[in-house]
Amino acid sequence: MYEFSYHKVASVADAVAAMSAADDGKYVAGGQTMLPTMKHRLASPSDIIDLGGIAELSGITVAGDTLTIGAMTTHAAVAASAEVQAMIPSLAQLAGNIGDPAVRNRGTIGGSIANNDPAADYPAAVIALGATVHTNKREIAADDFFTGMFETALAEDEIITSIDFPKPLAAAYMKFENPASRYAIVGVCVAKTASEVRVGVTGATTCAHRGQRLEAVLNSDFSSAACDAVEIPLERMNSDIHASAEYRAHLVKVMAKRAVDACA
Amino acid sequence: MVENGIGASVRRKEDNRFLIGKGNYTDDINVAGQSYACFVRSPHAHATINSIDTTAASASLGVIAVFTGDELAADGIGPLICGVTVTSDDGEPHRAPLHPALAQGKVNYVGDHVAVVIAETYAQARDAAEKVDVDYGLLAAVTDTGSAADEGQPQIHEVAPNNMCFNWPFGDKDAVETAFAAAHKISRLELVNNRMVTNPMEPRAALGDYNEGTEEITLYLTTQNPHVHRLVLSAFNQLAPEHKLRIVGPDVGGGFGAKIFVYAEELVVGWACRKVKRPVKWTSDRTEAFLSDAHGRDHVATAEMALDENGKFLAMRVMTQANLGAYLSTFSTMVPSYLYAFLLAGQYTTPLIYSEVKAVFTNTAPVDACRGAGRPEATYLLERLVDVAAADMGLDPGEIRRRNFIPLDAFPYQTPVVQCYDSGDYETALDKALLLANYAGFSARAAEAKGRGKLRGIGLSSYVEACGIAPSAAVGQLGAGVGLWESAQVRFNPTGNVQVFTGTHSHGQGHETTFAQLVTEQLGVPFENIEVIHGDTAKTQFGMGTYGSRSLAVGGVAIAKACEKLIAKGKKIAAHALEAAEGDIEFGNGNFSVAGTDKAMNIAEVAFNAYVPHSYPEGLEPGFDENAFFDPLNFSFPAGTHVCEVEVDPETGVVEIVKYSAVDDFGKLVNPMIVEGQVHGGVVHGIGQALLEGCRYDSEGQLITASYMDYAMPRADNVPSFDVDYAPTNPPHNPLGVKGCGEAGAIAAPPAVINAIVNALGVKHIDMPATPENVWRAAQAAA
Amino acid sequence: MPTVTMNVNGNSVSAEVESRTLLVQFLRESLRLTGTHIGCDTSQCGACVVHVDGKSIKSCTMLAVMADGCDVATIEGLASEGKMHSMQQAFMDNHGLQCGFCTPGMVMSALDIVKRNGHKLDEATVRKELEGNICRCTGYHNIVKSIQAGAKAMGD
Structure with a gap:
């Protein structure tokens, strides 16, 4: 990796100050994507601003029907959290199946969604559960957050502070893993609330998105059989050595059906 | 039994140091004053080098020296060699293009060695390597095995028209054709043996240390054969006389073939430490390993079996095209020839076999031995073909094998493909394997699985391999440059x-x-x-x-x-x-x-x-x-039957191996615990090939499976635990009564797995790796 | 260059490093603790697993400066007074290693598995938990057995 200046900061304000002083700074959370990218010399930030030491960004709290997860909370902490398991067990399961145990001890929810890898797991859940992303500047609805491949609504110096998840009636996430990387070839999160069914899809296209065709049928008939009628459009599907567009489209449906069944 | 003697599962002496973190692998060794090497590698699969400007790199912080092929050639170092000659059908030796350790005007695969930077730290060497300015003239690339020798393909080496290294026919073609003409049935199969990256977990490394006083070079290497390295580096690469070259292969973190060969980096590091009068260390990262370790397998083949009305094999005909990559690695020519065609008889009495192997160059990393080397390719082809023949004849796969086995009383048995098997009891191994696998209960298990929406399949693989390499006279006759x-x-x-x-x-x-x-x-x-x-x-x-x-x-x-x-x-x-x-x-x-x-x-x-x-x-x-x-009098011939049972999820194509049983003949076991471990590891290597591992280049010659993010290694949750047993015979040629066991699993497993999947799906064939998508497509087509 | 100070296997250590120095490089090159290995560059293989503040992490995917002030445990710190840890002993007794290269990472991951899942481990759990540790030699069969046996021995 190229050399850079490293800043360990203790507060969000310090982080923002460090960023504004840097030529080409980058925030790093757990570093589980950032560091491999830098090792391959695919990124060359002048400054690395480590958010990992900011205590205020870590932790899980419950207020009424809202689960709040601090941005620097690790996947392992989410997976092991009694609060998450009680409120949204499928979110704990999702977190417990990201990467591997050692990666989960470093990787964070804030880092994952800020990076917005097209094959990451969390974005599907953030979308399906209708979460709200809080930053140091504002709050952003899930539907507005993920804007494109590795792109989000975040401004350059904006830092995710926490994510609010409203408790659903039921939710499930089904992931079809890439056999090599174990990232999602396709991941589908289905969440049912009193008012609607929401579906978040990851891995299938360049960016996690709502599965609106699936939502349409599931809102009228919440059954896996209902998904059979849905046509998943091929033209937006990713296609690579691990899965063609056609196979991915098929998997979206299969994972959606399995998620619906798991909600029952 | 002698305490801790032959037959005892003694705990390993070497484990203590590995378990307490005191192993001594090449990269763990540090010599006072050492510097670090970083290689400049070609980003292009096929290009001329118009010029190399090292000015900026040489001026970069910490840089000690930057070398290109010119300096290496000026010192008379290299080129790299291939040690086994195969005679082509025109009576000429195989075509052997120049293989410089650092490129001479042309690069032929992505990862090819262009220059080396030596610096005070590795990071500085790598920083500077990026500053070496190479002006490439891009050429069209050829990467596909099956079409590399076709008309109109880009030509890689002048000495090898149509990218042909050799065309090596073996056997009585006319007799085979006559047998085919008279056959009751001919079973035919086209198949691919997928390219693998060998992937020992320890990446390759080299540390060269020149002693000016004694004029001796000490070269610490990740090697499976220190003396072979010394011989080749001395006698053929002119690095130093044998008595002034010391090769140390300390603890080595797995080899599986990939660390047999003499590589460019090793020669360059050995030479550079004398040139800069500083110890020089190079350690591959995993990306470099994918690009520049010798790869394995990579065949396309057509196999045909002529059968009589009872399902007896009358004759076999095999046409193979094998990819050797851009250059000939140290033993590469031997792998798709002698280590392959001489195993095509398998466990059977097939009296006539004709094989033709066309070996081709492509703009890909060199291909050489990988665990099993040639024998997995032969076994996969034969054991798949036998299952196709069983289906064609309406016979149970176990039954068709039994009808064609070399019987116990026929040993020693001279096959039509050179090898003379000294001992074996194939039917006993089959019987034991079928019992161990509860073959008889399979249909009930399949019916139960069907109730859960799963397709269950079972597959056999009855393999024989030739190892204990090798009688020197025999390999000498075949064209090997060394005694074994x-x-x-x-x-x-x-x-x-x-x-x-x-x-x-x-x-x-x-x-x-x-x-x-x-x-x-x-x-x-x-x-x-x-x-x-x-x-x-x-x-x-x-x-x-x-x-x-x-x-x-x-x-x-x-x-x-x-x-x-x-x-x-x-x-x-x-x-x-x-x-x-x-x-x-x-x-x-x-x-x-x-x-x-x-x-x-x-x-x-x-x-x-x-x-x-x-x-x-x-x-x-x-x-x-x-x-x-x-010097052994014959090869050793381990053999056995492996049985794989799978469940396929037809909705996703995911294959789960639910049971795997192995019965092998390794002769006498010295340490059964270690032997069983070798079986486990070999089988998982084979399962990896069958289900997960596929090395892929795109048409421009970029390696698209260049990391563990894209190249799927078998992990703990991909495989089951194994049922292992033995059906030993006593090999009369071996004074200890032992046979080899390290490669058997990798040889036996791929056809067992694929035969099981084919059985589950009810299709004729599926190529490796049987990825979920491939299996899903096959299931769709069959449904 | 920044200076890092950490406690490694009970010893306080301090050194100047480049910011880009990975924790695994610091351990191997600055401290000469070469038991922790590097098997890949994509955080997949697990040969570099160590514990930082009691949690398993991939030391190839953490900067040394990030571990400043932390407690780090490596394979070298497990045995005490010449006696192997129960988990190390279980690997030896069950032939859970061949070339030994992945072994330190396997053992460090195994201890983390026991910590989170207890002393009675079923095969499926161990296999799933080993997702981040690749071995080319053993076929995993004996690693799984070793971890189950080591977990049990740690509870006895």
């Missing part, structure tokens, strides 16, 4: 403990334990008083290294022979001390005794007398230290 004997030295120290020096190399196989068991069995010296030493040309007398499952079958016998010499000498010494005739001395349990008396002395006392020969047989040399060489 092995050597040993067994040395008693005056205090009675024993050092065993072997020319084989252990990189996971547990030789330090197994060989000590041999010696404790034979000499009666306590196991803990025996130390096995390997991997350093300055310590061990000589050797050819470890590959082709040869270490015990060849190297172990050399140790046994050295022990025999010690016993013979010890009898003379004991006779003198015990005042008896030499002919009356018996040896057993570590004691020399006078027959019919209670007069005896321990071998340790004999050793002491040999080093302190105050009262000693007249004319006898002092010392208790013997050398022996062993």
Whole structure:
């Protein structure tokens, strides 16, 4: 990796100050994507601003029907959290199946969604559960957050502070893993609330998105059989050595059906 | 049984250092004043080099030197060689293009070596490597195995028109054609043997240290065969005379073939440390390993079997195109030829076999031996074809094998493809495997699985392989440039403990334990008083290294022979001390005794007398230290039947291996615990090939599976635990009665897995790797 | 260059490093604790697993400066007074290693598995938990057995 200046900061304000002083700074959370990218010399930030030491960004709290997860909370902490398991067990399961145990001890929810890898797991859940992303500047609805491949609504110096998840009636996430990387070839999160069914899809296209065709049928008939009628459009599907567009489209449906069944 | 002797599952001597973090791998070694090398590699699959500007790199922080192929050539170093000649159908030797260690005007694959930067730290070397400015003239690339020799393809080497390295026919073509013409049925199959990246977990590394005073180069290498490295680097690459070159292969983190070969980086590091008069270290990262380690397999083939009305095999015809990559790696030509076609008889009495192997160059990394080397390719082809034939004939896969097995009373059995199998009992292994796998209960399990929406399949693989490489005369006739004997030295120290020096190399196989068991069995010296030493040309007398499952079958016998010499000498010494005739001395349990008396002395006392020969047989040399060489009379022929049972999720194409049973004939087992571990590892290597591992280049020659993010290695949750048993026979050619076991699993497993999947889906064939998408498509097509 | 200070296997250590120095490089090159290995560059293989503040992490995917002030445990710190840890002993007793290269990472991951899942481990759990540790030699069969046996021995 190229050399850079490293800043360990203790507060969000310090982080923002460090960023504004840097030529080409980058925030790093757990570093589980950032560091491999830098090792391959695919990124060359002048400054690395480590958010990992900011205590205020870590932790899980419950207020009424809202689960709040601090941005620097690790996947392992989410997976092991009694609060998450009680409120949204499928979110704990999702977190417990990201990467591997050692990666989960470093990787964070804030880092994952800020990076917005097209094959990451969390974005599907953030979308399906209708979460709200809080930053140091504002709050952003899930539907507005993920804007494109590795792109989000975040401004350059904006830092995710926490994510609010409203408790659903039921939710499930089904992931079809890439056999090599174990990232999602396709991941589908289905969440049912009193008012609607929401579906978040990851891995299938360049960016996690709502599965609106699936939502349409599931809102009228919440059954896996209902998904059979849905046509998943091929033209937006990713296609690579691990899965063609056609196979991915098929998997979206299969994972959606399995998620619906798991909600029952 | 002797305590800790042959047949005991002794805990391994080597484990302590590995478990407490005190292993000593090449990258763990540091020499005072060492510098670091980073190679500039071609980003293009096929290009001319118009110019290389090293000015900026040379000026970069910490840089000691930047070298290109010009400096290497000026010093007369290289080129790299291939040590086995295959004669092409035109009567000429295979086409051997120049293989410079640093490119000479042209690069031929992505990762090809263009220049090297030596700097104070690795990071500085890598920073500077990026500043080496290479002006490339891009050429069209050829990467596809099947079409590489077609008209109009880009030409890689002038000496190899149509990218052909050799076309090697073998067998009686006319007789085979006659048999086919008269056959009741002809079964036919086209198949691919997928390219693998060998992937030992320790990446390759080299550390060169030149001593100006003695003019000796010490080269620490991730090698499976230190003396072979020394020989090739000296005699063919002009690095240094053999006696001024010391190769140390310390602890090596797995090889599986990939660390047999002499690589460009090794030669360059050895040369550069003398050039810059500083120790130079290079350690591959995993990306470099994917790009530049020799890859394995990569065949496309058509196989046909002629059968009579009873399902007996009459003749077989195999047309193979094999990809050797951009250059010939050290033993590459041997793999798709002698190690492949000579195994096509398998366990069967097929009287006529004709094979044609076309080996081609492509703009991909060199291809050479990978665990099994040629034998997995032959076995996969044959065992798939046998299942196709069974289906064509309406026979059970077990039954068609049984009808064609070489019977027990036919050994030694001369196959039509050179090999003469010395022992085997194929039907017993099959019977045991079918029992172990509960083959009879399969249909009930399949019915139960169907109720859960799963397709269950079962597949057999009855393999034989040729290892214990190899009789020198035989390989010499075939065109090998070396003899394949092995050597040993067994040395008693005056205090009675024993050092065993072997020319084989252990990189996971547990030789330090197994060989000590041999010696404790034979000499009666306590196991803990025996130390096995390997991997350093300055310590061990000589050797050819470890590959082709040869270490015990060849190297172990050399140790046994050295022990025999010690016993013979010890009898003379004991006779003198015990005042008896030499002919009356018996040896057993570590004691020399006078027959019919209670007069005896321990071998340790004999050793002491040999080093302190105050009262000693007249004319006898002092010392208790013997050398022996062993050149085997034949290959060793492990064989067996493996049974794989799978469940396929037809909705996703995911294959789960629910049960895997292996019954092997490895002859006598010295350490059953270690042997079973070798079976497990080999089988998972084979499962990896069958289900997960596929090395892929795109049409421009970019390697698209260049990391573990895209190249799927088998992980713990991809595989089950295994049921392992044995059906041993006694190989008459081997003095210890042993056969090799390291490659068998990788040879047997791929067809067992694919046969099971094909059985589950009810299709004729599916290519490896049977990825979920491929299986899902096959299931869709079959439904 | 920044200075890092950490406690490694009970010893306080301090050194100047480049910011880009990975924790695994610091351990291997600055401290010469070469038991921790590097097997890949994509955080997949697990040969570099160590514990930082009691949690398993991939030391190839953490900067040395990030571990400033932390407690780090490596394979070298497990045995005490010449006696192997129960988990190390279980690997030896069950032939859970061949070439030994992945072994330190396997053992460090195994201890983390026991910590989170207890002393009675079923095969499926161990296999799933080993997702981040690749071995080319053993076929995993004996690693799984070793971890189950080691977990049990740690509870006895």
